[in-house]
Amino acid sequence: MNLQQLRYVVATAEHRTMTDAARSLYIAQPALSRAIRDLERELGMTLFARSGRGVVVTAHGRRVVKLAREALDAVHEIEALATNTPSSGSELRVASTPSLEPGLAGRLLPAYVAEHPDVRVHIVRCEGREAVVSAVREQRADLGLTDLPVPTDLVSHPVERQEIVLISPPGADLPNPVPLARLNGLRLVLPAPGSPRRREFDHIFATYGVRPIPAVETDERGGWLRAVRDGKASLLWYRGMADQAARTGLVVRSLDPQLKKIIAVVHARKRLTTVAQDFLTLAEGGSAA
Template identity: 80%
Template structure:
């Protein structure tokens, strides 16, 4: 038995389906099912029973889930105690996605460093939401800035809603506000097929009944503007990238109806050092708006 298995048990109990639990943990559903089965064999008991398309926690399972939560809380407490004794507490590490980093550096960090000049802030650059989650879980970062949702073992503090816009090469015959229906047949630069981010895009396309064409597929978000500059296709991303895109000679347009995503600061479920609490208090005070 290990901590990872305990996290899997808690997530499965909270989501009540293996598919949703696996998605929240950013792992494949078969891997989660296999880990739960291995733990059940090790313990000699059934934790979850099939019920329609989901699962229900058995009587024995409820006890295990309760103890698993307590064990994970205890680990977080121990980690918190250890962090208080480190001189590194004067360094605040914040994981961020490339598209959200400019807002972090331009608004939150100047205000924080002005009030806390003795604290050195280090930005951990991550390739997307999955990277931010991993940085926090691996304790490479104290906080993360990303869009929601995140796995249930993390706590989120919503900051703002950021608009999703269409970034295109010049010369396209499109209105200033692009109807969602115009995305059908449009060549788009999209995340890799099968990735969590790609599934979110596909859910959005299904919601509006549109069928764009995948002109390029990659999870290297730092290079997403390059194929747009080369005329390969357009890109759906946050308005926070608009200034960088316009400097590159690209055209930024709103969508109709407008689409907005929640941006949040996230962290592990544990007692936070004072310098981290101070940053959260500043962010939630409205500096990021």
């Protein structure tokens, strides 16, 4: 038995399907199923029973899940013992995605530094939500700023809802705002098929019954705006990218109805350092728009 298996058990109990649990943990579903089976064999008991397309927690499983949560909390408490005392020259590391960094650097950080001039703040630049999650898990960052959802082994504190807009080449024959129905047949820059971000977009398209044309499919974010500038397609992204896009001559339009994503500060399930808790308090009381 190891801590990873305990995290897998908790995630499976919370999501009630192996597929959703694996997705929240950013691992393959067969790997999760195998780890759960190995743990069940080791314990000599069944933790989850199949029910339709999902799973239900057995009586033994409920007890194990409760103890697993307590064990993970205890581990995080132990890890925090040496890091909970503020001192002069303390350091705070905040991981952020590129589209959220302008709000972080432009509003939250100046306000925080003004109140805590002795704290050295570093932005850990991450190419996407998965990289933010990894930075926090691997303790390369104390906190992360990203959109939801994140895996269940992290704690999230929503701080705002950010609008998704359509960024298009100049000359595109589109109204402002753009009815979501106009996305049907529209050429779009999209994340790679099968990626977590692409699945979220596909869910939005299915919800509103639209079928855009995937003109560019890549997870290389650096090329997204370049593809729009080259006239290849339009891009759905956050309002925070609007200024950067407009400076390069692109056109930013709202959608009708508006689409918004929840932005949150995330951290590991452990007691935060004082400097991290102070930043979280500021973020929850302000905005990272």
